[in-house]
Amino acid sequence: MDFPPLFNDLQARLAAVTVREVERSLAAERLDVAGLIALLSPAADDMLPPMAKRSAAITRQRFGSTMQLYAPLYLSNLCQNRCLYCGFSADNRIERRILTIEEAEAEAAILHDRGFSHILLVAGEAPGRLGVDYLEELALRLRDKFAAVSMEVQPLSTLEYARLFRAGITAVAVYQETYDREIYASLHPAGPKRDFDFRLGTPARAAAAGMREVGIGALLGLADWRAEGVALALHLAWLRQRFWQTSFTVSFPRLRPAEGGFAPLAPVTERDLAQLLFAMRLFDHDVGLLLSTREEARFRDGMLGFGPTRYSAGSCTAPGGYGNPALSGEQFAVGDHRSLAEVSAMIRQHGFDPVRKDWDSSFQQAVAQGSQAA
Template sequence: MKTFKSVFEQYNWDSIQTKIYQTSAREVEQALVKSKRNLDDFLAMISPAAQPYLEEMAQQCHELTKKRFGKTIQMYAPLYLSNECQNICTYCGFSLDNKIKRKTLTDSEIKQEIQVLKNNGFDHVLLVTGEANYSVNINYFLNAIAQIKNDFSIISVEVQPLSQEEYERLHEAGVYSVLVYQETYHQEVYKKYHTKGKKSNFDFRLETPDRIGKAGLHKIGMGVLLGLEDWRTDSFFNALHLDYLQKTYWQTKYSVSFPRLRPAEGIIEPNFIMDDKDLTQLICAYRLWNEDLEISISTRENENFRNNIIPIGTTSMSAGSKTNPGGYVVDPQSLEQFEISDERSAAEIAEIITQKGYEPVWKDWDRTFSSKSKTESHQETSIVN
């Protein structure tokens, strides 16, 4: 059966990169006046030629997001279950060759972490682990889900790529969405970053969203690790992947995240630097290209950026996050996968969202809000700071 690989093989990294950097201002202007945009328009909007149009893009993005999603931001929290991993990846604190204390939460420890998240108001949890088949496998995931499914309305997972049958079992167990990142679509250098373990198999990872789609999961989360390769070219291929998935598994919802390479013990420095205006441009391009796409901003980003991006295109945000197993209460000193930048509590983030005239949503399906007021925000003359 056809998978994204057959589409991916029709494109060439260098050719796409050249096309992006040769885009003209006229092509950007043509993309911005359209009511419905395609991948060529997305390419134009992520190009250097689009930078002078960022304010216009942000204004359009603000209106489009408000029309499609209203003035709401869904709140979620990651729950790191394990830092055990069999892969060697040069950018990750969980890498097998990083001599750290390994920890996998037990049932009782999971319950302790859950209690903290519930006390903070969360009803959407993202379960995260390293990739260790011998210990953190489908049986561990199903057991963990059984421990928490009565406490959360929405359960998402970000774990190792699985088989279609295993994704079907997760779906049956109550998992709502699966996040999987290709990290980089630059196939020739992928091996340089992933030197050992199952993750070194580029094609197996590339076809993972197909297996998730065939398993019937409600939502698939996508993204690339911004900083490994040229962000513009990588993001085009991620959009290409999303475009294929939406056409193939049209009943599934989709989201995109923007993990910028952050400091962590024993990892490389970013190969490509992406500044805040670059990331704002990318977020705007995704929204203007695809108004149904959910856009998630994590605590990897700093306070100022997260505050300012709320009215532009964001639909979900994490808050008070810990990126180490047991980080909320069980073992606060265990190694983080990466350093977070925004360390504010969930209550503080919710208050900022409210001050912006938006509503922090703790439940996706019944729109239960934590905010105290629903004050409409004033239209600002400039959205980009």
Template structure:
């Protein structure tokens, strides 16, 4: 039975978290750090105090130790798979005035757009022709894009098929907070994960960055995942925009939020996203970041999140550069966007100048990203099997924590990868991708699983599509 929650107070103990960081600085030592990393390798997560100490690491040897531990944890839980998706922006009107975002309502230089049903179908078809099977659908918060418009957009995306009969198999959603009834309607459209970022958990700074509009209500946004899960959403994704407050505070607050959901609903977040502020036209703060996060600190915080929340997916967007993304794949990231555009209509009509939300750091196409993943020995995965088999929420975590989920995720990832290679890849990419698949299958220690994987791959090679179990 869920207990009532007081929505007039925050469950983020702001001052206490800053105090924990101060205390951790006094307690920090390389020896203490290594003791914590030893605990992290048990794959049970970390406490707030342990995370606070890891966040104090500044010397190269200590940071490298954190990265090495995170790499081991990621390999143990996720293996070599890397889930791929594309963001699909359907509108950029917004009634908020977030000072770091190009979509803010006072940005009069932005070319605004609201895609029609036909345009949404065109965008979907363009993504399908690239080989995408998973999208994250987004829009600004505005009366011109009400919930019913968004729900119809979901139906349109799911209805589209490309020339091969392929369709989008999973739509994750990132829209403004809803009430419980709104989330019930969203759930009815068979969405995947619902994502919403707090942007910053520092309530005092939050007010500064969100001066007007519905988003200015800190508590309404903070409790959004409670309402989503009350409304039947199985998988939720949380995150912050790094650069708005001390990154060390934000990491601790993310962990508090995850623990809050675990304690109340028996299941923490399915994903955590880690965007950094990037330049955005018409958003002056985006070029004067209040709390800059260096690449070194960014790698460190991603690795620490992986150690603290070992079974939670970490999502990395194309805000970051190609080289940094490739590096972070080894230290904790498990889901990435690829071939991204952040302006409505940009996939089907790349020449049109509708406004983008922010600047991209990685401009590679989907195939170029996949080619690089193959070179690094990763499995580019478009798998959606768990969601359609009902392995979501608590059920997913029950399989993930004892390490059983890899018996599904690796084979299903390979099936979707082989499908991409046969249907969309260029000959060079296909050739080296097939070599990687052969190598990975030969290394599966469980002979029964190896046989089952080989059988599924044979089905795909013979022309069967959407193979999963």
């Protein structure tokens, strides 16, 4: 199948799936693309329990009874883009703030004291104010304090990613938001993010630069989640074929209430999200699956063991918000307000081990990989 696929074609295929095809796919050792489409189709909606069972078994076998934990560190809510759904959109009148390197370090120190070993640096896109120099300097200061420092910022070039890898950044997450080209165009009327293809090529550039891990995802609620799920899985398979030395993760952010009052175009229920996550696990046994504090505690507790491998915890999405909880200007409203200790306790209660690190960035060598950068 071509990548990225046409959503109309995907929807036609999804609609044509029969219950028998779903049953066959569920019994298969490995899910192929046709099987993936079957499990994301409406015909599979009633098959959630057996999908959950398979997903849980595969996850336990591959990852053990563990749950990795991390916290986001919001560096800046400045953004030159006008994404209609995002609280950081340049059109929104929010209190804009960019942390100085020292302020960012102070926020990181708070997370470190709370027990986090893995942090995710997050920023809106304002490369003039928060560029590679800033990230490099911050990464060099944080690398000895944290086992893993990943980042979710503006898309960069392969050379820039390689520079940041050498500075201690271990992973890059960049979400396509939607793989539907038309919807993408309508939601990104201005700013560099308008360029669908440049964004689509970003995970490959990060992988080519030698990043240990690359995260992809779609913002659920923008387009038909079933077709979105197929496209996301195809992107993952495409990356896997080219960057075999990279670990991959998939995130499932559901659109949350945010500044700007954007309502989801295609609402995604918890059942839908669960079906998508199970299908992704059956399609790719080794991929890391992330659920953030966008989701409510009840849902995250329930999903434990069924497929997700990494949760954020104790998150604040306003820059500077860990040191000063009164600050506004958050990206989205958090759905799970528990602290790291509380989330860890819940994980243990369920018989799982909360894992705060599985790598030390101080080990990493600057070796770029992959012959075929996109």
